[in-house]
Amino acid sequence: MSIKSLQRTTLRDQCLNGLRSAITSGQLPAGHHLVETELSEAFGVSRGTLREAMRRLEQEGLLVAGPRGQLRVREINEGEIGHLYQVRAALEVLAARSLCQHADFPDRLETLRECLARLHAVEGNLGEQIEADLSFHRTLCELSGNSVLLSSWLALEGPVRVTIMHAGIERALNNMSSSRHDHLLEVLSQRDPAHIERVLVEHMDEAAQRLMQAMETQSAG
Amino acid sequence: MSIKSLQRTTLRDQCLNGLRSAITSGQLPAGHHLVETELSEAFGVSRGTLREAMRRLEQEGLLVAGPRGQLRVREINEGEIGHLYQVRAALEVLAARSLCQHADFPDRLETLRECLARLHAVEGNLGEQIEADLSFHRTLCELSGNSVLLSSWLALEGPVRVTIMHAGIERALNNMSSSRHDHLLEVLSQRDPAHIERVLVEHMDEAAQRLMQAMETQSAG
DNA sequence: GCATTGTAAACTGTTAACAAATGCATGCAG
DNA sequence: CTGCATGCATTTGTTAACAGTTTACAATGC
16 A cells, blocks of 8 residues: 555635635636725635735735735736746756756757647647646756756746736637647657757747737737 | 834745755855744744745745755755756846837836946945845846746845855855946946947856856865 | 715735644653 | 653634725815
8 A cells, every 4th residue: 555645735725726726717707806805705714824825826926015015917918028038048948058068968858759649639639738748848957857947937837827817718728739739749759959949949039929919809809 | 293004024034045045145054954943943933834944945945845845945956056047047138129129218218227327326335236136136127027038037036146155255255246237237228228238248258157166176075 | 067075895915823743851660 | 661642832824803094075165
């Protein structure tokens, strides 16, 4: 019999995860004012516990503080989308570069191939496709072996998810086609840093462009 | 008579700043266990207020949580120093690239020149030199106009400061000579992205190497 | 009507107290 | 002396309550 080390989960962390998924799933729309008393009651915890969770989300960039400390769900404007994806590109290029330098490059590439397979498998399922896409890119950062790089990327994941929700899932999905990622992995497997950089930057630029266009047509309609 | 809108400062933010400077100044050594009751008493605030500040420092990467939620000042090992400076390099390269694309490039360069002048002015003063060095690089990110880039860089600033303190101020100062930054700015002024990238990456690699050596000799001695 | 002043409701900032868990020390039995 | 159990001290998790501020709205006076 296998004894799983059972994890003690604090209420604070449960609030954190609950709130995060509520925000990144669009359940709490951008700009929405989070009232502590409402939320603490909804989660069934005290305000103090909830506030600690909110402080973290604030720093994660999912919440922004108003004049009197009121926290609202962050709104992402077009300019920030561009910035966001430029930084993502820079980080993932570094990840890819680092990956190339590892002795067991082929093994690590194999892990990425599995992520890609999953992306293929869930094609069409809205929610799953987002997860698989982000998972692919997150795995790239993990495989780099650079822990600082990974945590920097993770700090971007929240805002990225908010952007996707804000721009509309259907539109965002265009960025997550498995074919685009097939290309990415193919280039990656050539282990040519300069080439990878070019393609990755292009990949991110395209993604940002589409998301920005989605938001334009949204506000226009 | 002029009435200035007076700024309200919360105890939480004061704790945050106080704790952060205590850590980054080395007053609280790496690995030190922070006891909530001690600190709250020292600051003269309640535990709840202090805890909110600590949650932010935790996410800033200045504190790490132990098994039972005990928070300790983060210890940075050699490997992480390398990772840290690789990510810094990637971000600052992006900043420099963005800078080059701005129409008012010369104006922004001038701001950087002022930062450099300050670095020259405080040469020899330990504490001031660290501030001036970080200020130079931070300004580079600000001038990029990319807010996401800036906040990613700021998330790295804490750990960088801890590293500097951990490696020893005197050793770290070798990285902050004004001459090295003279060179950086000179290359920057040529507005050649590829060249800048090469020099910036080299700049960061050297810095990381020295800090890592400093830690080696430290642990050996 | 319009401006000003009370007034109440809604929230956040902050605190103090209670509960649970962990680690340590004391003391006892073998 | 070893091993173990018990109780105590320490520390974090969590809660409820209090205090101060802002906002909206009604009341008052001109």
